[in-house]
Amino acid sequence: MINEVGRSLEEEVRKQLQENQEKLDEMYRLLQKINRHLVWQQVMGWVKVLLIVVPLLLAYWYLAPYLTSAFSVYKNLLGGGSGTSQTIDLSNVDPQLLQRLSPEMLEQLQKSLK
Numbered sequence: 183m184i185n186e187v188g189r190s191l192e193e194e195v196r197k198q199l200q201e202n203q204e205k206l207d208e209m210y211r212l213l214q215k216i217n218r219h220l221v222w223q224q225v226m227g228w229v230k231v232l233l234i235v236v237p238l239l240l241a242y243w244y245l246a247p248y249l250t251s252a253f254s255v256y257k258n259l260l261g262g263g264s265g266t267s268q269t270i271d272l273s274n275v276d277p278q279l280l281q282r283l284s285p286e287m288l289e290q291l292q293k294s295l296k
Contacts, residue, residue: 283291 280288
């Protein structure tokens with residue numbers, strides 16, 4: 183009777199060990215699959231970043247000269263030029279013309295030259 187009980191316990195333990203081993207194998211396969219998925223997810227994340235950053239850098243590199251010339255033309259259209267105040271050479275202006283100007287116009291001319 184002890185042998186039968188001992189054998190049934192031994193068989194029960196072996197059966198449990200076998201089930202545990204099968205479950206562990208299945209869990210190992212699932213973990214490998216999850217790990218593979220996570221690795222590919224990281225790789226694709228970097229690919230997405232590169233797909234955004236690389237074209238922006240290339241566009242900046244190729245378009246920078248065109249943009250600077252376009253902005254300089256735009257500044258000239260607005261009258262900004264170099265951003266400093268413009269000076270006007272009055273040495274060639276007829277003095278009689280300046281005498282004919284009203285005092286208000288002379289003040290405006292002086293303010294615009296400063």
